[in-house]
Amino acid sequence: MPQTASAAEQAPTNRALREFLHGLPGVDEVGARERAAGLATRSVKTTAKAAALDLAVRMVDLTTLEGADTPGKVRALAAKARRPDPDDPSAPSAAAVCVYSDLVGVAVEALRGSGVGVASVATAFPSGRAPLEAKLADTRRAVADGATEIDMVIDRGAFLSGDYRKVHEEITAVKQACGGAHLKVILETGELATLDNVRRASWLAMGAGADFIKTSTGKVAPAATPPVVLVMLEAVRGHRAATGRTVGVKPAGGIRTAKDAVRNLVMVQEVAGPRWLDPALFRIGASSLLNDLLMQRSKLRTGAYAGPDYFTID
Amino acid sequence: MSGTSGTDTDGGRAGDGAAEPAQDQNRARAERKGSRLDGQPLEYAPAPESxxxxxxxxxxxxxxxxxxxxxxxxxxxxxxxxxxxxxxxxxxxxxxxxxxxxxxxxxxxxxxxxxxxxxxxxxxxxxxxxxxxxxxxxxxxxxxxxxxxxxxxxxxxxxxxxxxxxxxxxxxxxxxxxxxxxxxxxxxxxxxxxxxxxxxxxxxxxxxxxxxxxxxxxxxxxxxxxxxxxxxxxxxxxxxxxxxxxxxxxxxxxxxxxxxxxxxxxxxxxxxxxxxxxxxxxxxxxxxxxxxxxxxxGGKGANIVYDDAALDQAVEGVVNGVFFNQGHVCCAGSRLLVQESVAEEFLERLRARMALLRLGDPLDKNTDIGAVNSAAQLERIRDLAETGRAEGAHAWSPPCPLPERGHWFPPTVFTGVTQAHRVAREEVFGPVLSVLTFRTPEEAVAKANNTPYGLSAGVWTEKGSRMLWTAERLRAGVVWSNTFNKFDPASPFGGxxxxxxxxxxxxxxxxxxxx
Missing domain, CATH: 3.40.605.10 (Aldehyde Dehydrogenase; Chain A, domain 1)
Structure with a gap:
């Protein structure tokens, strides 16, 4: 598997990409599901739980991606990301907020000096159905407005029709448009359907220059299922072994409870390795998850659960 | 016993190709900022069942x-x-x-x-x-x-x-x-x-x-x-x-x-x-x-891994096949037959996976490998492992401290094993895997069947026709494909x-x- 990785980068013809991607070892769906389920039985308690919850908070990309988003909503979200638990100064900030590209300016303003990143979805999110020029314009505008991270979607139609070259070119072009901003590539695994496709799309995106590979837009179900995250973690591990470059992973969509988040961290540790237990290399795209993490945090500290009204909704 | 723990007669440790064992990075931890993890392992706290x-x-x-x-x-x-x-x-x-x-x-x-x-x-x-x-x-x-x-x-x-x-x-x-x-x-x-x-x-x-x-x-x-x-x-x-x-x-x-x-x-x-x-x-x-x-x-089950297998899942299957229940399983896949063309890569992944196995208090919910049932059984495992070394096979175990009291044996893999070695022929009934390689499907089947036992076998390939061809020729009561150690009351089991x-x-x- 490793030897051909660089070949694929140099010669991104459809044939070369196909040969490389289809030459990757297959994924056995039953086995992958079983492994993910096995890891989900890991028991993370007391000190380990405290460390995991704090880390998970720092990995959250706090997200609002609605047609009804307004500057007010984004400012509220930014305040929440900056200081998730006003009652507890020890609660860390979230990693970033994630908004549509037209609201990047608002978010940047609201988060100035906080250390919280601003991620923008771009490239005709969530469908990805737009001409490349429109996708690039979308990206450039977000970066110009101060986005530090770009979450692009791949063209699933092109991927499923076997036009890997088109997917590769789009990612390369968007990566260029990103300049210094980090590029997260959304595979929309719910539309790729098979784990073999998830593995191929992961390698395709990594080969084209993705800094992160991300499961989903959150608009399609199923989203970040444990077997999908498992396969993507195997992919970044393998890619690092083959090329020396470390790519991050971001599950998004469907992770709503602290328990799910901790299970993801266990997978990170035991599949990719502890190196990825770092907000620079693992993010969780979520909105309601954050308050459950805070609630479990405060339960660990105080011994009792506070009701939902003790945690700010945004 | 402690002598075998963490030994590496081959000199090769898990490379970058797989998850890094938690133990590795403990020392570096103190140098990092605060109590934050940032790339450091998450140490599971004890989680004992009452x-x-x-x-x-x-x-x-x-x-x-x-x-x-x-x-x-x-x-x-x-x-x-x-x-x-x-x-x-x-x-x-x-x-x-x-x-x-x-x-x-x-x-x-x-x-x-x-x-x-x-x-x-x-x-x-x-x-x-x-x-x-x-x-x-x-x-x-x-x-x-x-x-x-x-x-x-x-x-x-x-x-x-x-x-x-x-x-x-x-x-x-x-x-x-x-x-x-x-x-x-x-x-x-x-x-x-x-x-x-x-x-x-x-x-x-x-x-x-x-x-x-x-x-x-x-x-x-x-x-x-x-x-x-x-x-x-x-x-x-x-x-x-x-x-x-x-x-x-x-x-x-x-x-x-x-x-x-x-x-x-x-x-x-x-x-x-x-x-x-x-x-x-x-x-x-x-x-x-x-x-x-x-x-x-008894049994001496063979797990046949072809070069087109789903490797990550095959590694899981091999680990499950021989380390499940400390290897005290009559149908354990205690012989790994891996196609020579992928053997090196497969073993690298296998060693890295073995390094993640957690041996210790059986009542801890995160324990993967418990204690050997009796002193007599431990003696038998040690004896066969010693024979394996004496006969020239390479033993490798991940870094794995053993508790002082009780009967323990670290997960061990023998490479450089041939059909003539005792570890490849006799039932160890412990967490010991013997690795052999093969070049062609015919050779895989011949080696798998070349044992006085015939209880279980596994076939790992993404190619349906090869899977059926192999399964048809294996003389074992149970043949699992792309999985191992599956037991259902509706499925007959025997040798x-x-x-x-x-x-x-x-x-x-x-x-x-x-x-």
Missing amino acids: RSVVRLREAYDPFIDGEFVPAETGEHLTTANPADEEPLAQVALCGEADVDRAVAAARRAFDAVWRELPGAERGKYLFRIARILQERSREIAVLETLDNGKPIKETRDFDVPTAAAHFFYHAGWADKLAFAGMGPDPRPVGVCAQVVPWNFPLLMLAWKIAPALAAGNTVVLKPAETTPLSALLFAEVCQEAGLPPGVVNIVTGDGGTGRTLVEHPGADKVAFTGSTEVGRGIARALAGSGKRLTLEL YKESGYGREGGRHGLEAYLA
Whole structure:
């Protein structure tokens, strides 16, 4: 598997990409599901739980991606990301907020000096159905407005029709448009359907220059299922072994409870390795998850659960 | 022993190609900022399952005719926790008189009650037992872990649920025996003498008792000398289910007790699971007696990994195949046959995966590898591992500190093994994997079959035609493909050659208990 990785980068013809991607070892769906389920039985308690919850908070990309988003909503979200638990100064900030590209300016303003990143979805999110020029314009505008991270979607139609070259070119072009901003590539695994496709799309995106590979837009179900995250973690591990470059992973969509988040961290540790237990290399795209993490945090500290009204909704 | 821990006679540790073991980065941790992880391992805090659900008695009597009655020998054995060598309880060492009483009770129950009971009524008792096993699952799981040394995650997620599943499955058969393919009105055999091993004490009991009872037989069962407690708890379950006295009898003791039981003239059928050596002795003793006999004996299962296999899942399957239950599995995939073209990459992934195995307190919910059941078994594993080294194979174990007390053996992989090595031929019955390579499918099959055993095998390939071609040619009772160690009550299990004869589970398994 490793030897051909660089070949694929140099010669991104459809044939070369196909040969490389289809030459990757297959994924056995039953086995992958079983492994993910096995890891989900890991028991993370007391000190380990405290460390995991704090880390998970720092990995959250706090997200609002609605047609009804307004500057007010984004400012509220930014305040929440900056200081998730006003009652507890020890609660860390979230990693970033994630908004549509037209609201990047608002978010940047609201988060100035906080250390919280601003991620923008771009490239005709969530469908990805737009001409490349429109996708690039979308990206450039977000970066110009101060986005530090770009979450692009791949063209699933092109991927499923076997036009890997088109997917590769789009990612390369968007990566260029990103300049210094980090590029997260959304595979929309719910539309790729098979784990073999998830593995191929992961390698395709990594080969084209993705800094992160991300499961989903959150608009399609199923989203970040444990077997999908498992396969993507195997992919970044393998890619690092083959090329020396470390790519991050971001599950998004469907992770709503602290328990799910901790299970993801266990997978990170035991599949990719502890190196990825770092907000620079693992993010969780979520909105309601954050308050459950805070609630479990405060339960660990105080011994009792506070009701939902003790945690700010945004 | 500690000498083998973390040794690496090959000089190769897991490379970057796989998850890095947590232990590696401990030292660097202090240098990093604050208490934040940032690329440092998440150390799982101890998560022990509580022992308080189990009430151990100081001494246990055998279960005969529906009651716990003192053994006439007056002698006892001590059963201990293999993880810390602390004694758990005294159990009776039953002798001839006790076995006589148990067989007589089983005969009375067979003649007076059980054989004539309508199948639907027998089924109700079996359903009841299955439900009680589920209700008391946590208690049974903890007790099994204490007595056997296997990790709680296995007793909780495998042994107990699968045992209950066997009772549920056979409860369904009890009133449908006319459809078992044994004629319109198959009859029970009579009194069954059953001897089970220590590796899956409760599950092997379920495999034996459930079909026997469903078919209308009564039972005298002897659990293994080192793991009698779950069988005695099962006796309580029988009482709780209101099972008529004498239908199930449990006599405890050592090999002598087992011999007395299987050779008892009152037994109509003998079922034994255990070592090939003992099985051979039983077959010899029973020859010409007219008793029915099924034997489920040893194995040296081969896991064949072709170059087009889903490698990450194949690694999982190989790990599960040989390290599940510390390798104390008769159908363990203790030989890895990997195609030479992917052998190096596969072994690198395998070693990295092995480095993640957590060995330690069996009651901790995060423990993957528990204690070896007995000092005698540990001795045997060490002996064979030592032979492997002496014969020139390379042993490798991940960094894996062993607890000071108790019986422990680190997960070990032998490379550079050939068919001629003892570790490739003899059943180790421990967490020891022998790796051999092959070049062509024909060679893989020839090597897999080149063993006196024939219990299990695994085939890993993404190509359906090759999978079927291989499976057709493997002489093993069970062939798993792209998975390993899957047990379903509906699926018959048993061996070829020195792995024994007869099948357990499924419609085929009923045959042994019906005339």
